[in-house]
Amino acid sequence: WDASPEQKKQCLQTECFNHIRFLQRYNETHLYACGTNAFRPLCAFVDSERFGLPASFEDGRDRCPYDPAKGYTGLLAGEMFTASQYEFRSSPDVRRNFPFPTLRTEEAPTRWLLADFVGSALLRESVNSSVGDDDKIYFFFTERSQEQMAYPSRTKVSRVARVCKLQTDWGGQRTLQRKWTSFLKARLVCFVPEYELYLNVLRGVFVMRGSDAQSSFLYGVFGLEKNIKASAICRYAFSDVQKAFDGPYMEVQDSKWREYTGKVPEPRPGSCITDEHRSRGINSSRDLPDGVLTFARRHPLMAIQVRPAGARPLMFKRSVNYVRIAAHQQPALDGNVYTVLFLGTDGWLHRAVDIGGEMHIMEELQLFDQGQPIESMVLAPALRHVYVGSHSGVVQIPMSACRRYASCYDCVFARDPFCGWDGRRSNLTQDIQRGTSGCKENSGNVHRRRSVMAGDDVLLQCELRSNLAMPRWTLDGRELRGYGVDSGYRVGTDGLLIIGARGRQSGSYRCFAVENSVSVLVYLYTLAAPLPAGPQLHAYRHMEAVYICLVAVLGGLCLVLSVVLLYVSFCTRRVSRSRKFSQQQGLHILGSSERKGSSHVELQTISNGRQGRRSISVPAFGDFLQIVPGEGSPTTGTPPAAPPLPLPPPLPDADYANGMSATLPSVLRKMNGNSYVLLRQVDHDGASPLYHSFTEELNRILEQRKHTQLDLQPHES
Numbered sequence: 282w283d284a285s286p287e288q289k290k291q292c293l294q295t296e297c298f299n300h301i302r303f304l305q306r307y308n309e310t311h312l313y314a315c316g317t318n319a320f321r322p323l324c325a326f327v328d329s330e331r332f333g334l335p336a337s338f339e340d341g342r343d344r345c346p347y348d349p350a351k352g353y354t355g356l357l358a359g360e361m362f363t364a365s366q367y368e369f370r371s372s373p374d375v376r377r378n379f380p381f382p383t384l385r386t387e388e389a390p391t392r393w394l395l396a397d398f399v400g401s402a403l404l405r406e407s408v409n410s411s412v413g414d415d416d417k418i419y420f421f422f423t424e425r426s427q428e429q430m431a432y433p434s435r436t437k438v439s440r441v442a443r444v445c446k447l448q449t450d451w452g453g454q455r456t457l458q459r460k461w462t463s464f465l466k467a468r469l470v471c472f473v474p475e476y477e478l479y480l481n482v483l484r485g486v487f488v489m490r491g492s493d494a495q496s497s498f499l500y501g502v503f504g505l506e507k508n509i510k511a512s513a514i515c516r517y518a519f520s521d522v523q524k525a526f527d528g529p530y531m532e533v534q535d536s537k538w539r540e541y542t543g544k545v546p547e548p549r550p551g552s553c554i555t556d557e558h559r560s561r562g563i564n565s566s567r568d569l570p571d572g573v574l575t576f577a578r579r580h581p582l583m584a585i586q587v588r589p590a591g592a593r594p595l596m597f598k599r600s601v602n603y604v605r606i607a608a609h610q611q612p613a614l615d616g617n618v619y620t621v622l623f624l625g626t627d628g629w630l631h632r633a634v635d636i637g638g639e640m641h642i643m644e645e646l647q648l649f650d651q652g653q654p655i656e657s658m659v660l661a662p663a664l665r666h667v668y669v670g671s672h673s674g675v676v677q678i679p680m681s682a683c684r685r686y687a688s689c690y691d692c693v694f695a696r697d698p699f700c701g702w703d704g705r706r707s708n709l710t711q712d713i714q715r716g717t718s719g720c721k722e723n724s725g726n727v728h729r730r731r732s733v734m735a736g737d738d739v740l741l742q743c744e745l746r747s748n749l750a751m752p753r754w755t756l757d758g759r760e761l762r763g764y765g766v767d768s769g770y771r772v773g774t775d776g777l778l779i780i781g782a783r784g785r786q787s788g789s790y791r792c793f794a795v796e797n798s799v800s801v802l803v804y805l806y807t808l809a810a811p812l813p814a815g816p817q818l819h820a821y822r823h824m825e826a827v828y829i830c831l832v833a834v835l836g837g838l839c840l841v842l843s844v845v846l847l848y849v850s851f852c853t854r855r856v857s858r859s860r861k862f863s864q865q866q867g868l869h870i871l872g873s874s875e876r877k878g879s880s881h882v883e884l885q886t887i888s889n890g891r892q893g894r895r896s897i898s899v900p901a902f903g904d905f906l907q908i909v910p911g912e913g914s915p916t917t918g919t920p921p922a923a924p925p926l927p928l929p930p931p932l933p934d935a936d937y938a939n940g941m942s943a944t945l946p947s948v949l950r951k952m953n954g955n956s957y958v959l960l961r962q963v964d965h966d967g968a969s970p971l972y973h974s975f976t977e978e979l980n981r982i983l984e985q986r987k988h989t990q991l992d993l994q995p996h997e998s
């Protein structure tokens with residue numbers, strides 16, 4: 282559905298396309314869609330059989346924002362309810378668009394909304410209501426806080442607002458004409474007690490409907506302002522939301538928001554028309570007394586803050602920005618029903634299961650390339666499918682793919698209520714609660730042999746399938762402990778590095794994946810000892826002679842080449858200059874390992890001095906550290922002259938601000954034809970959260986780089 286060429290020509294903005302912002306089922310045969318249409322919104326009924334556009338469109342200016350980037354939510358419930366900041370300078374607004382008359386929120390004397398909308402939901406509270414209540418539409422958003430807060434720096438708050446669906450709401454008679462008479466809003470609090478941290482930016486919501494409105498739950502994804510990576514999932518009972526709307530109001534006193542303690546007029550302002558109203562002869566909003574409407578107009582905000590069930594988030598994660606959420610109830614073999622959460626990030630989908638209030642991440646799937654945040658997520662439980670959309674496309678994936686679990690332990694550790702292990706096609710094995718028991722033997726491990734020359738390094742690979750597993754290594758059945766720099770071992774994300782192999786390091790190595798305190802053997806290595814001197818000495822003597830000859834021949838060749846080079850350099854000085862190294866301080870590693878076999882690595886080690894610091898920004902929030910990729914900017918001295926060759930990555934300072942203490946190593950090590958430098962990472966016995974976030978960040982980067990071709994940028998590798 283493209284914007285017309287004429288409309289595109291008239292459009293003077295950058296986003297002169299038709300961004301579809303609204304698409305929902307209208308009736309059995311038609312969908313209803315709205316698009317920005319190059320800053321002139323249009324809506325249309327779409328035949329769902331043909332999925333074709335109609336001949337004529339409707340003006341969408343009152344129901345769809347002009348700006349594709351503006352927060353927007355809407356739903357069809359007989360009538361169309363939408364919320365957004367529709368035009369450039371208009372204030373954010375909750376609207377009922379048809380039938381006539383349209384209803385809006387109030388702007389004076391108290392502007393009701395400063396919101397960026399995230400989601401909306403209809404709850405049928407009229408069904409089986411003992412008081413003749415109405416259905417209600419809830420809106421979820423983040424807005425600039427109006428009320429005076431204890432923490433002035435926190436300028437945003439998350440909120441829930443609601444209006445009554447109220448077939449008979451025409452606004453007020455004199456006061457609040459064509460405005461909602463039932464608009465109320467309250468704050469949603471998502472607070473992490475351990476870090477005394479408020480997450481104030483609501484990014485996504487999902488309403489889990491119970492048998493009635495009282496037993497329904499709201500799941501919200503919250504983040505921090507200023508692009509600091511962190512996410513929390515909070516879960517709220519709609520009964521608590523209801524309590525807030527039935528509680529005291531806030532009021533502006535001396536230009537500050539305070540709890541209102543005076544008399545509240547009857548019938549209660551902002552409530553829906555119930556049997557009680559009807560018994561007083563109030564059949565619609567137009568029959569409400571002026572005093573009630575005047576009060577409602579000045580008191581849209583409730584004093585009680587809605588706190589999550591369990592008084593804390595279900596989950597708090599640093600280094601992840603969740604933006605969308607959906608939830609599904611899944612019965613498991615143990616007879617319990619588990620909530621499975623689908624969480625969308627920057628191109629990834631995480632599946633998590635709620636086990637007694639603790640979230641366990643079962644799986645992380647990459648659906649889109651980096652830089653493509655998940656924009657929409659819809660569950661189709663009957664089809665067992667999840668539909669996930671980003672700006673580039675939509676993906677259909679199964680709610681769970683049991684096939685991906687490769688072994689019994691793989692399946693049991695995942696604790697996926699959708700899957701059980703049927704090893705012998707008898708009883709299914711599943712242990713959601715603990716994720717430990719049911720599997721019999723460790724199968725599927727791999728045995729490899731490696732031999733190594735004395736003094737060389739060797740990496741025994743052991744990639745763990747699960748991000749939650751920890752590696753454990755044994756040598757001839759004995760635990761390898763204290764993998765310090767001096768121990769000759771390093772455990773990395775992809776295996777065990779044996780540094781400068783010695784005779785006593787030969788033997789049988791086992792790599793176990795430890796998850797939920799269960800060790801599962803993954804790899805078995807037999808490492809051959811560096812050959813000892815002895816009977817074969819003779820052969821070596823012989824080889825030595827050959828080597829000496831070879832060195833002599835190569836030396837001669839070098840001499841000849843040097844003479845030729847010298848000659849060439851006299852002829853073409855420019856070529857010579859472009860190969861010159863700049864007198865940078867630091868360590869240059871210029872490998873050419875793509876030409877394996879004939880590869881030679883040129884090294885130039887210059888003094889161990891200070892170089893440019895890596896650009897690290899530590900935001901105002903003390904607990905969070907973000908490594909900003911990009912150009913390292915030197916902090917001391919004048920910037921060096923631009924060298925003709927690519928710069929090596931800057932080396933960290935001796936006392937790095939984040940728990941890393943790096944000393945320039947004296948030895949450049951070699952492995953698999955590549956050269957590398959071993960940096961020392963000081964253990965802080967896990968006390969500092971900063972240290973953890975750095976390690977997490979580093980591991981994440983390493984994980985991403987693992988599958989990239991190291992040879993492409995040898996200076997970087």
Ligand SMILES: *[C@@H]1O[C@H](CO)[C@@H](O)[C@H](O)[C@H]1NC(C)=O
Pocket residue numbers: 307308309310311326
């Ligand atoms: C659905 O709505 C469209 C648009 O108003 C209308 O043309 C169509 O007849 C309706 N279909 C049914 C089954 O009511």
Ligand SMILES: *[C@@H]1O[C@H](CO)[C@@H](O)[C@H](O)[C@H]1NC(C)=O
Pocket residue numbers: 562563564568
């Ligand atoms: C409200 O409806 C009742 C019953 O339909 C009617 O008797 C009453 O007069 C109505 N009240 C007003 C104020 O319209």
